Amino acid sequence: MVKMTGAEMLLECFKKERVSQIFGYPGGVVLPIFDALYKDPSLSVVLTRHEQGAVHAAEGYARSTGEVGVVLVTSGPGATNTVTGLADANMDSIPLVVVTGQVPTKMIGNDAFQEADIVGISRSCTKHNYLVRDISELPRIMKEAFYIARSGRPGPVLVDVPKDVIVDRAEFRYPETLALRGYNPTVHGNRWQIRKAAGLIAKAKKPVLYVGGGVISSDSHAELAELVSLTKIPVTLTLMGLGAYPGNDPLFMGMLGMHGTYTANMAVHHSDLLIAVGVRFDDRVTGKISEFSPHSKVIHIDIDPTSIRKNFRVDVPVVGDARLILSDLLEDVRKIQEEEGLADLADWHEQIAHWKEEHPLTYRHDTEIIKPQFVIEKAFDLTGGDCIVSTDVGQHQMWTAQYFKFLRPRTWLTSGGLGTMGYGFPAAIGAQRAFPKARVIAVTGEGSFMMNIQEMATVASMEIPVKIVVLNNKYLGMVRQWQEFFYGGRYSSSFVGQSPDFVKLAEAFGVAGFRATRTGEVEDVLLKGLSTKGPVLMEFMVDPEENVFPMVPAGGSNIEMIFEAPPASSGKASRPSRKEKDSVITA
Amino acid sequence: MSLSPQKRHYIQVLVENRFGVLSRVAGLFSARGYNIESLSVGAGQDPSVAQMTIVTVGDDHVVEQITKQLNKLVDTIKVVDLSTTPFVSRETILVKVNTTTRPEDRQEAFRIAEIFRASIVDSSPSTYTLMATGEEEKIEAMIALLRPLGIKELVRSGTIAIAREEVRISSRGSRHENEITA
Numbered sequence: 001m002v003k004m005t006g007a008e009m010l011l012e013c014f015k016k017e018r019v020s021q022i023f024g025y026p027g028g029v030v031l032p033i034f035d036a037l038y039k040d041p042s043l044s045v046v047l048t049r050h051e052q053g054a055v056h057a058a059e060g061y062a063r064s065t066g067e068v069g070v071v072l073v074t075s076g077p078g079a080t081n082t083v084t085g086l087a088d089a090n091m092d093s094i095p096l097v098v099v100t101g102q103v104p105t106k107m108i109g110n111d112a113f114q115e116a117d118i119v120g121i122s123r124s125c126t127k128h129n130y131l132v133r134d135i136s137e138l139p140r141i142m143k144e145a146f147y148i149a150r151s152g153r154p155g156p157v158l159v160d161v162p163k164d165v166i167v168d169r170a171e172f173r174y175p176e177t178l179a180l181r182g183y184n185p186t187v188h189g190n191r192w193q194i195r196k197a198a199g200l201i202a203k204a205k206k207p208v209l210y211v212g213g214g215v216i217s218s219d220s221h222a223e224l225a226e227l228v229s230l231t232k233i234p235v236t237l238t239l240m241g242l243g244a245y246p247g248n249d250p251l252f253m254g255m256l257g258m259h260g261t262y263t264a265n266m267a268v269h270h271s272d273l274l275i276a277v278g279v280r281f282d283d284r285v286t287g288k289i290s291e292f293s294p295h296s297k298v299i300h301i302d303i304d305p306t307s308i309r310k311n312f313r314v315d316v317p318v319v320g321d322a323r324l325i326l327s328d329l330l331e332d333v334r335k336i337q338e339e340e341g342l343a344d345l346a347d348w349h350e351q352i353a354h355w356k357e358e359h360p361l362t363y364r365h366d367t368e369i370i371k372p373q374f375v376i377e378k379a380f381d382l383t384g385g386d387c388i389v390s391t392d393v394g395q396h397q398m399w400t401a402q403y404f405k406f407l408r409p410r411t412w413l414t415s416g417g418l419g420t421m422g423y424g425f426p427a428a429i430g431a432q433r434a435f436p437k438a439r440v441i442a443v444t445g446e447g448s449f450m451m452n453i454q455e456m457a458t459v460a461s462m463e464i465p466v467k468i469v470v471l472n473n474k475y476l477g478m479v480r481q482w483q484e485f486f487y488g489g490r491y492s493s494s495f496v497g498q499s500p501d502f503v504k505l506a507e508a509f510g511v512a513g514f515r516a517t518r519t520g521e522v523e524d525v526l527l528k529g530l531s532t533k534g535p536v537l538m539e540f541m542v543d544p545e546e547n548v549f550p551m552v553p554a555g556g557s558n559i560e561m562i563f564e565a566p567p568a569s570s571g572k573a574s575r576p577s578r579k580e581k582d583s584v585i586t587a
Numbered sequence: 588m589s590l591s592p593q594k595r596h597y598i599q600v601l602v603e604n605r606f607g608v609l610s611r612v613a614g615l616f617s618a619r620g621y622n623i624e625s626l627s628v629g630a631g632q633d634p635s636v637a638q639m640t641i642v643t644v645g646d647d648h649v650v651e652q653i654t655k656q657l658n659k660l661v662d663t664i665k666v667v668d669l670s671t672t673p674f675v676s677r678e679t680i681l682v683k684v685n686t687t688t689r690p691e692d693r694q695e696a697f698r699i700a701e702i703f704r705a706s707i708v709d710s711s712p713s714t715y716t717l718m719a720t721g722e723e724e725k726i727e728a729m730i731a732l733l734r735p736l737g738i739k740e741l742v743r744s745g746t747i748a749i750a751r752e753e754v755r756i757s758s759r760g761s762r763h764e765n766e767i768t769a
Contacts, residue, residue, distance in 0.1 A: 123611060124618045128661040131606070148661060182603060182664045306655040309648070 027074025055085025060430030076114030091417025127155030152185030198332035213240030214278015247405030392448030422451030460510035
């Protein structure tokens with residue numbers, strides 16, 4: 001058998017795992033790997049302009065395809081720059097394999113040039129990580145890394161490969177089987193528990209399906225749709241779950257939680273049976289946990305046993321893969337329906353219709369000043385939802401979650417758990433690489449966009465046709481909203497009016513740029529932007545003081561939603577006027 | 588979540604005997620804010636496995652999370668919360684005491700060692716080093732009695748614990764019981 005270098009072996013491992021796309025950035029110790037990539041055109045590399053961008057791009061690729069995203073970076077700063085992306089993927093259960101270079105084994109611990117203990121640093125923000133100490137371990141570790149990343153509750157796995165292992169030579173044998181005695185995720189749900197769950201579902205008078213990202217990770221949207229069509233149970237989705245159930249379906253109540261709809265939060269609160277699928281009862285979802293869904297019995301389906309009873313009580317826990325569990329559950333519910341029939345939900349549906357009417361999602365339209373919600377609505381109308389949308393973090397993220405109706409799974413990419421500003425644009429790049437013909441829109445704000453703006457060079461140089469929508473309100477909007485409501489209107493460090501001219505900047509990068517400053521221009525700019533070939537930036541100068549509603553103030557109960565600025569926030573009068581303030585800050 | 592009383596738990600963890608595993612376990616406790624009262628590690632019968640005993644304090648909910656989180660680590664092979672079954676726990680200490688603070692101290696140290704079945708593993712003209720093994724209560728009691736002599740140095744091994752075999756009523760069983768209370 002011919003001997004291979006560690007670098008060549010790595011590429012062989014990638015191919016064995018059906019990888020075709022790598023996101024990365026070269027540097028000292030990984031040069032032999034990049035050299036091997038140069039000679040092997042079957043693996044395509046996207047050179048991002050920052051390692052953080054590479055990890056988010058791989059996340060976007062992974063979330064939009066369901067495959068493992070692959071990142072390759074160098075040691076030291078290359079490795080430490082991946083940490084935010086790793087933490088993001090870890091929170092949102094995104095499967096990644098991140099390969100980092102490391103200084104030669106003999107120099108580890110000597111504070112060598114570009115040395116960082118990335119295995120130590122990333123331990124708490126990866127699902128698992130490895131330091132390859134000998135070339136003979138490399139194939140086994142790579143096989144384990146991919147398996148761990150994609151199985152069970154998915155997550156990022158980091159593999160640190162020292163320079164001497166990269167250049168060493170050995171025979172390549174990819175293991176056929178895995179020997180991980182400590183890792184064996186439960187996939188099949190307990191049948192007895194599932195039968196119990198079916199019994200509760202059949203009898204519940206006010207059931208609610210509370211569904212999250214786990215349904216997307218496990219590709220169980222079809223089983224979910226079947227369960228809903230059989231039982232007519234209304235559905236609410238978490239931020240990570242959007243797209244798991246069609247956003248335009250009458251049984252969809254919208255997102256729940258801090259910026260969820262009135263209907264979803266009321267329904268969960270008054271529910272007598274909460275069917276939680278692929279969710280982890282995040283604090284942004286539950287609000288004050290002691291007052292969350294106080295009257296319900298709880299069925300909790302999740303593949304991660306630690307999610308169960310971590311934050312919230314449960315009556316029927318079912319650990320396993322949501323797709324397998326939902327199809328077993330369907331079978332059991334169908335049997336009950338045939339034998340005894342299901343509870344009548346007419347009153348419950350009527351109540352929900354009443355809530356929908358009482359407080360629909362709404363904003364005050366303005367014919368002059370652009371309302372950010374209007375831009376999102378228009379983007380949905382013009383595309384018919386036939387696109388992949390990513391966001392950064394903040395107000396624009398919530399407006400997109402509320403006003404864009406996601407119709408299919410894996411068309412919505414957002415940073416939910418970690419809340420990473422700078423996630424959205426590179427994530428869109430990753431999705432666009434996976435689906436070169438799809439329309440991919442990155443919705444961002446002028447604050448978040450600046451956090452990974454360098455990736456404009458990536459899209460320009462590789463002609464990746466991502467469409468960027470910047471909602472520019474001159475503020476770190478969500479920070480400003482909290483300051484208006486809860487900090488007496490003292491806008492400390494939230495005014496970013498001195499942003500660059502994004503249209504000119506886009507042009508400087510080689511990206512087409514358009515701007516809308518009045519409501520009347522929104523549709524034109526969107527049409528022009530979406531129909532222009534190649535990467536495009538569209539900037540919308542939106543109402544600087546628009547707020548995200550409804551809102552559950554932090555620590556409040558989910559039924560204490562507010563629909564306008566709280567009276568306590570009329571600190572507005574005492575704070576300096578906008579004009580004075582702006583001049584103070586820009587001075 | 589409903590509050591249950593704080594209790595001491597003895598958790599046995601079987602992990603892969605690999606580089607970095609200890610820091611994964613220790614890191615899990617610090618990252619999630621769990622207590623570690625003591626932790627002891629050593630290679631198991633199978634040298635590819637390491638055996639840990641972790642003593643932690645928490646209510647039922649916290650301890651349930653601890654065992655689940657430990658299980659979630661890829662390198663963890665098995666987790667047993669011994670507190671749910673009968674078990675035996677032991678700790679070893681080495682303690683160096685002054686024997687010249689008061690005139691009777693050298694004999695006093697000797698007597699204390701006898702009472703607690705400690706052995707004197709080192710001696711100098713002014714000190715004894717005692718080694719004792721036992722359950723926490725015994726160890727604490729011995730330390731309390733030695734304190735007036737002046738403890739120069741104290742080293743504790745951390746607790747190790749093992750589940751009891753099913754208790755059988757027999758004459759052997761009673762002798763077994765005697766050993767345990769010793």
